[in-house]
Amino acid sequence: MTGADDGAPRVARTPKAAARPRPPAMHDVAQLAGVSHQTVSRVLNEHPNVREETRQRVLEAIAQLGYRRNSAARALVTRRSGVLGVVMISAPEFGPTSTIIALESAAHAAGYSVSFTTLPNFSTEQISRVFEHFFALGVEGVVVIAPLSSVAETIRPFALQIPVVTIAAGQGAGQEFHPISVDQQLGARLAVRHLVELGHREIVHVRGPQDWFDAHERYLGWRGELEDAGLAVPEPIEADWSGARGFEIGRQLAREGLPSAVFAANDQLALGLLRAFAEAGVSVPGDVSVVGFDDIPGSAYFQPPLTTVRQEFDQLGRKAIGMLLSAIAGEPLDHTPIPPRLVPRASTGPAA
Amino acid sequence: MTGADDGAPRVARTPKAAARPRPPAMHDVAQLAGVSHQTVSRVLNEHPNVREETRQRVLEAIAQLGYRRNSAARALVTRRSGVLGVVMISAPEFGPTSTIIALESAAHAAGYSVSFTTLPNFSTEQISRVFEHFFALGVEGVVVIAPLSSVAETIRPFALQIPVVTIAAGQGAGQEFHPISVDQQLGARLAVRHLVELGHREIVHVRGPQDWFDAHERYLGWRGELEDAGLAVPEPIEADWSGARGFEIGRQLAREGLPSAVFAANDQLALGLLRAFAEAGVSVPGDVSVVGFDDIPGSAYFQPPLTTVRQEFDQLGRKAIGMLLSAIAGEPLDHTPIPPRLVPRASTGPAA
DNA sequence: ACCCAACGTGTTAGCGATAACACTCATCGC
DNA sequence: GCGATGAGTGTTATCGCTAACACGTTGGGT
Numbered sequence: 001m002t003g004a005d006d007g008a009p010r011v012a013r014t015p016k017a018a019a020r021p022r023p024p025a026m027h028d029v030a031q032l033a034g035v036s037h038q039t040v041s042r043v044l045n046e047h048p049n050v051r052e053e054t055r056q057r058v059l060e061a062i063a064q065l066g067y068r069r070n071s072a073a074r075a076l077v078t079r080r081s082g083v084l085g086v087v088m089i090s091a092p093e094f095g096p097t098s099t100i101i102a103l104e105s106a107a108h109a110a111g112y113s114v115s116f117t118t119l120p121n122f123s124t125e126q127i128s129r130v131f132e133h134f135f136a137l138g139v140e141g142v143v144v145i146a147p148l149s150s151v152a153e154t155i156r157p158f159a160l161q162i163p164v165v166t167i168a169a170g171q172g173a174g175q176e177f178h179p180i181s182v183d184q185q186l187g188a189r190l191a192v193r194h195l196v197e198l199g200h201r202e203i204v205h206v207r208g209p210q211d212w213f214d215a216h217e218r219y220l221g222w223r224g225e226l227e228d229a230g231l232a233v234p235e236p237i238e239a240d241w242s243g244a245r246g247f248e249i250g251r252q253l254a255r256e257g258l259p260s261a262v263f264a265a266n267d268q269l270a271l272g273l274l275r276a277f278a279e280a281g282v283s284v285p286g287d288v289s290v291v292g293f294d295d296i297p298g299s300a301y302f303q304p305p306l307t308t309v310r311q312e313f314d315q316l317g318r319k320a321i322g323m324l325l326s327a328i329a330g331e332p333l334d335h336t337p338i339p340p341r342l343v344p345r346a347s348t349g350p351a352a
Numbered sequence: 353m354t355g356a357d358d359g360a361p362r363v364a365r366t367p368k369a370a371a372r373p374r375p376p377a378m379h380d381v382a383q384l385a386g387v388s389h390q391t392v393s394r395v396l397n398e399h400p401n402v403r404e405e406t407r408q409r410v411l412e413a414i415a416q417l418g419y420r421r422n423s424a425a426r427a428l429v430t431r432r433s434g435v436l437g438v439v440m441i442s443a444p445e446f447g448p449t450s451t452i453i454a455l456e457s458a459a460h461a462a463g464y465s466v467s468f469t470t471l472p473n474f475s476t477e478q479i480s481r482v483f484e485h486f487f488a489l490g491v492e493g494v495v496v497i498a499p500l501s502s503v504a505e506t507i508r509p510f511a512l513q514i515p516v517v518t519i520a521a522g523q524g525a526g527q528e529f530h531p532i533s534v535d536q537q538l539g540a541r542l543a544v545r546h547l548v549e550l551g552h553r554e555i556v557h558v559r560g561p562q563d564w565f566d567a568h569e570r571y572l573g574w575r576g577e578l579e580d581a582g583l584a585v586p587e588p589i590e591a592d593w594s595g596a597r598g599f600e601i602g603r604q605l606a607r608e609g610l611p612s613a614v615f616a617a618n619d620q621l622a623l624g625l626l627r628a629f630a631e632a633g634v635s636v637p638g639d640v641s642v643v644g645f646d647d648i649p650g651s652a653y654f655q656p657p658l659t660t661v662r663q664e665f666d667q668l669g670r671k672a673i674g675m676l677l678s679a680i681a682g683e684p685l686d687h688t689p690i691p692p693r694l695v696p697r698a699s700t701g702p703a704a
Numbered sequence: 705a706c707c708c709a710a711c712g713t714g715t716t717a718g719c720g721a722t723a724a725c726a727c728t729c730a731t732c733g734c
Numbered sequence: 735g736c737g738a739t740g741a742g743t744g745t746t747a748t749c750g751c752t753a754a755c756a757c758g759t760t761g762g763g764t
Contacts, residue, residue: 022431025750036714041752049712068488072427073750077719079374081424083467090453092665093649097449101442104470113489115435115467118456136420137465243653268650275653296650297445298620301595301627303655313444377720388744393722401742425720428749708762715756726745732738 024065033061044069075138083115084324085134085142087127090118093241094296095214095313096145099167102317103143110325115139122151131158141324143167149213152179163327165320168213178333180320184214187309187340188221191263191291194307194342196229199351200261200289206249206273207236208265215241218265218293234259239269246272254280258288260351267292267299270306274347278303285349295343304346311340376417385413396421427490435467436676437486437494439479442470445593446648447566447665448497451519454669455495462677467491474503483510493676495519501565504531515679517672520565530685532672536566539661539692540573543615543643546659546694548581551703552613552641558601558625559588560617567593567617570645574615586611591621598624606632610640612703619644619651622658626699630655637701647695656698663692 030037035054042050043058050058061067075081084107088096104114115137119126134142141163144155155164159177168181195203205222208215219236226233239245246269253259254277264270270292277284284290284304292299295310315338326333382389387406394402395410402410413419427433436459440448456466467489471478486494493515496507507516511529520533547555557574560567571588578585591597598621605611606629616622622644629636636642636656644651647662667690678685 022749027750037750038715038752039713042713045752049710051712054712068484070428070750071488071490072424072433073719074752075424075719076422076428076721076750077752079719088453090457092446092450092453094444098444101440101444101470104468105442108469113467113469113485115465116456117460117465118453132420133465136423138423243650247653268653271650271653275655275657278655298595298623298648298650301599301620301623303627303630305627374719379720389720390722390745391743394743397722401740403742406742422720425749426722428720428751429722431749706764709760710762711758711760713757713759715754717752717754719751719753721749722747723749724745724747727743728741729743730739730741732740734736 023070024067025070026067029058029061029065029067032065033057081138081140082112083137083139084112084321085130085137085139086114086116086145087130087142088116088118088145089122089147090120094294095311096147098313099145099317099320102314103145103321104317106318106321110321112140112321112325122146122148122154124154127151127154128158131155131162135162141165141328143320143324147212147214149211149216152177163324165324165327167316167320178323178327178335180316180323180335181213181337182311182313182316182340183337184217184340185221185224186337187293187311187342188218188263189225190340190342191293191307191309192222192225192229194344195261195263195289195291195348196225196231198261198289198348201231201351202234202260203231204234204259204262205236206239206246206262206264206269208239208241208269215265222263239265241266241268243268243272243275246270247276249273250276251280253277253288254282258282261289261291261348263291265293267294267296267306267308270308270347271299271302274302274304274306284347287352289348289351291348300345302347307345307348308343309340310343312338375422376419377422378419381410381413381417381419384417385409433490433492434464435489435491436464436673437482437489437491438466438468438497439482439494440468440470440497441474441499442472446646447663448499450665451497451669451672454666455497455673456669458670458673462673464492464673464677474498474500474506476506479503479506480510483507483514487514493517493680495672495676499564499566501563501568504529515676517676517679519668519672530675530679530687532668532675532687533565533689534663534665534668534692535689536569536692537573537576538689539645539663539694540570540615541577542692542694543645543659543661544574544577544581546696547613547615547641547643547700548577548583550613550641550700553583553703554586554612555583556586556611556614557588558591558598558614558616558621560591560593560621570617591617593618593620595620595624595627598622599628601625602628603632605629605640606634610634613641613643613700615643617645619646619648619658619660622660622699623651623654626654626656626658636699639704641700641703643700652697654699659697659700660695661692662695664690 026037026040030040040058043055088100107114117130143165145167156176164177166177166179207219210216223233250273270290292306292308295308299306299308323333378389378392382392392410395407440452459466469482495517497519508528516529518531559571562568575585602625622642644658644660647660651658651660675685
């Protein structure tokens with residue numbers, strides 16, 4: 001069954017090899033270096049038991065042939081792909097895109113590559129298609145940048161099959177998947193506290209879509225801080241995330257009566273507010289103070305420069321990858337959220 | 353060497369299989385369906401020569417076992433990974449991130465998955481590391497979202513080994529790689545033409561870093577349009593891409609004398625200008641008209657709403673992927689740039 | 705001296721898929 | 735009637751790699 005010397009199989013392949021359109025394999029390197037392919041493998045995988053001289057010879061042969069190990073073959077036999085899947089909402093918004101960049105850097109630093117997919121929304125069907133795709137790809141773990149709280153439920157069944165870290169979707173999710181996020185409530189509290197310290201007593205909130213995790217948390221933070229300060233909690237004003245809606249609300253407030261301060265769920269809304277106030281001749285922060293959330297590029301150059309809350313996406317990305325790797329390795333993980341930071345600028349001032 | 357009936361190898365594996373931590377393979381499906389693994393493969397690959405009844409049986413077995421084909425094994429034997437590599441600059445800017453989202457959708461629609469990598473800058477060393485990584489991964493083609501013109505030179509040697517499409521880096525690059533971009537010159541011309549039509553005769557340009565392809569093209573477009581209109585070409589004002597620099601320049605202009613109109617290389621710069629003008633009591637568009645470039649979210653709510661040039665990133669992404677697939681298939685490609693669109697808003701008005 | 709551990713290396717056997725070829729029946733033209 | 739054709743299926747050989755084991759060499763310990 002065996003017996004054959006090395007020649008036999010080589011001869012059998014030689015006629016094809018003559019044309020040789022294929023890249024060099026380990027075997028070719030081995031031949032050139034005068035060792036077995038296994039030794040080449042050992043060199044590549046930094047096994048200790050290889051004589052330094054042999055190692056050098058192999059390395060040279062690799063360089064000479066321009067050899068690169070075939071990751072498919074490797075993945076096949078090791079059952080590890082070295083790939084992480086990342087799912088993102090398909091919107092070029094500042095938060096998710098910053099996160100994904102941070103995620104990739106962290107994954108790369110850990111020796112993983114990232115396969116990513118975008119999703120227009122997070123329906124059950126789409127989610128399951130994406131996971132199916134990732135399974136077929138053999139990813140070792142998945143990060144879902146999932147703004148909607150409902151995603152937590154949707155991904156639960158998949159999270160049982162593979163380690164999953166969710167960013168900003170549902171705290172206290174249980175053992176199946178691992179949520180991590182910036183502490184949105186704290187961010188909102190910082191914003192409100194800042195206004196309270198400036199003497200504001202009537203702080204309204206323009207809140208984002210409540211099925212978004214972040215929006216809901218910010219709302220809770222705002223309410224909580226007002227309550228803790230012993231202030232009245234006015235009815236929140238409903239909004240999406242857009243500048244257009246902010247503008248609309250700003251006009252309405254200017255017309256129907258201004259509060260002392262407004263805490264907007266994000267910077268786009270705040271931008272719309274500022275513009276509406278400017279048009280209506282309302283002075284910011286003279287007549288009303290405005291705080292945003294996100295610190296998007298440019299918010300320092302709004303009129304006036306916007307006081308806002310900054311999220312550390314880099315940290316978030318690093319932590320998410322760290323958690324995912326821990327989950328893959330079966331280690332315990334730390335779910336502590338990342339603290340955000342208040343960035344005080346000119347859109348807030350002492351209460352009138 | 354062979355002789356052994358099907359049993360032999362199975363028996364040999366059975367002791368391990370008893371623990372069975374591994375997912376079902378084609379063989380298992382075949383066994384359950386009472387066919388050979390090759391027939392399973394045929395069903396999966398939609399070969400015509402499979403009886404409908406057999407097909408159904410196999411499909412059922414697949415469903416029952418929750419079988420998923422192993423992409424590593426498939427890639428190994430077919431020498432095709434079904435993966436495209438995408439390189440992006442690691443900055444959460446609107447353009448690149450919009451592009452990458454579009455890119456992924458298009459790739460996904462074409463049955464490819466996307467592995468992506470970010471790069472803080474585009475040094476030769478980094479580029480070569482990234483390509484090395486992609487080669488090891490076995491990607492079939494690469495898209496480089498490369499803002500710097502110099503990238504064209506850097507990637508040339510790699511482009512000889514694998515199909516590469518570059519976005520916004522160096523036109524007329526030769527046969528090695530395939531550049532595609534939004535027509536920046538046209539965009540700039542649209543902006544300038546708009547101003548000229550409003551009667552402006554002194555149109556200065558705040559230009560971006562000239563080693564960026566887009567910035568240089570916009571500059572050329574501005575100059576070209578002025579020349580075609582028979583107007584004087586003032587000295588361009590140097591800038592980076594930031595709101596901060598726009599603010600600085602705006603203050604300076606307000607102090608040292610305003611032109612009739614300003615064409616800023618991007619919306620962030622324009623935002624800075626607007627703010628500086630507002631602070632200096634300069635009216636826009638009364639005293640000076642301002643045009644930006646990008647149409648970032650929120651630019652409709654600047655004060656005043658910004659006239660700008662919109663790029664169709666979706667189209668760009670689709671086209672880039674289309675080109676890459678053509679290149680992989682060895683078909684001829686169409687390098688025609690994508691036309692941008694002027695978005696007139698309130699920051700421009702008739703010349704004083 | 706002698707046994708054994710360890711080092712350095714080679715051999716063999718898969719990983720899970722596809723490709724190429726072989727084989728068995730029907731069906732068809734002449 | 736009989737070989738040719740083609741549909742439907744199975745067999746075998748890889749793809750390029752790593753794991754597991756086998757084998758000769760050294761170098762201590764006693």
